[in-house]
């Protein structure tokens with residue numbers, strides 16, 4: 001039975017939540033391996049809209065087991081809120097969710113530090129989600145982070161939580177001149193968070209391997225997108241984890257060779273939230289049109305998303321880095337009726353045209369996109385059969401396939417499940 005990794009191939013918000021939710025009925029296990037509550041995965045089903053930040057998008061499908069791996073950084077407040085919200089919709093979570101004991105925690109002081117660090121960056125502000133992601137991964141790398149297992153250990157909780165709190169307050173006071181938060185209140189909250197997490201904490205990695213040993217179907221749900229990868233993305237305007245396929249396996253302890261299919265999710269255009277290079281960014285007027293039509297506002301922060309033309313060069317590179325076997329092209333409907341359509345097919349930099357992604361910050365700043373004009377269409381939104389698609393829309397998809405060398409496995413023309421076409425048959 002297959003292992004499918006669903007990976008964001010642009011700058012995040014490609015529609016991973018919809019795709020994972022759609023594929024979940026055929027999976028046994030759905031796992032998150034990286035990122036934290038910076039993610040916002042939207043699912044529209046049965047007339048309801050859910051935005052999940054930490055829980056895998058398989059959680060809405062009854063009886064499916066969901067794992068949160070050691071590569072995730074987990075905000076216990078956000079986790080509890082999400083658990084309560086999901087439960088309030090009558091979703092039963094008993095024996096369905098395991099958070100690995102090794103998963104690192106995000107505390108309120110991480111969020112304060114995130115904001116202070118952003119402010120200190122001034123004009124070089126990353127535009128983070130303020131969810132404490134960078135500081136939490138920094139503590140993890142510095143080997144002083146607090147993990148779920150530490151929080152649940154009644155003998156160690158007070159000590160480890162107190163230590164990290166003291167480090168954070170020193171930084172807040174001495175570096176950023178902030179009033180320290182109340183330590184007693186923090187330690188009391190640690191008790192509360194421990195109780196909230198206790199029913200779900202366990203060995204998610206072992207659970208995954210038992211599933212693999214039993215030939216079960218596993219969906220790995222990527223968060224963020226390839227160009228936000230800390231190593232491969234537009235550094236420093238990136239997140240602090242690996243949204244590429246390596247992060248999907250590493251963060252749950254899966255050997256890379258177990259993956260059968262990498263489904264790369266791209267929008268039919270591009271968006272980006274926060275600062276940083278975005279070569280195919282549209283002019284303000286067209287961006288406004290797309291933003292309105294595609295409801296391009298952040299699922300986590302509500303910020304307006306920057307909008308750009310489809311960057312085929314970036315998609316091609318993403319396909320190579322992630323070993324993408326098939327594309328899920330989402331939001332094709334948003335381009336319905338747009339008069340002039342184009343896609344980036346490379347970058348002009350210092351007199352030559354490249355299709356690979358720049359490796360220096362300077363080059364990212366300098367690249368000028370090279371475009372190919374493409375024919376527009378009137379209506380994809382109402383189509384449910386590939387044979388009913390306008391020829392020009394099929395040509396658009398064909399251009400994606402030809403340019404990137406990767407077939408289109410899924411086309412999404414609306415937020416709802418039924419607005420999906422799988423032109424090459426089922427993925428799972």
Ligand code: GDP
Pocket residue numbers: 008012013014015016017018039040041042043044294295298299330331332333334412413414415416
């Ligand atoms: P994710 O972070 O990759 O899961 O994506 P987000 O949920 O942040 O953003 C994608 C948005 O597009 C959500 O509001 C989805 O409901 C919506 N969406 C997904 N697929 C489609 C589609 O094909 N057409 C339209 N119009 N909306 C879509």
Ligand code: IMO
Pocket residue numbers: 008011012013014038039040041126127128129130131132133134222223224225228237238239240273274275299
């Ligand atoms: P999903 O999973 C889009 C962006 C932020 C910022 C940068 C660093 O919904 O696709 P961070 O808070 O991670 O330190 O912010 O990364 N970012 C996302 N953009 N979708 C996301 O997640 C994102 N998660 C982080 O806007 O530019």
Ligand code: MG
Pocket residue numbers: 012013014039040041042299300
């Ligand atoms: Mg999102």
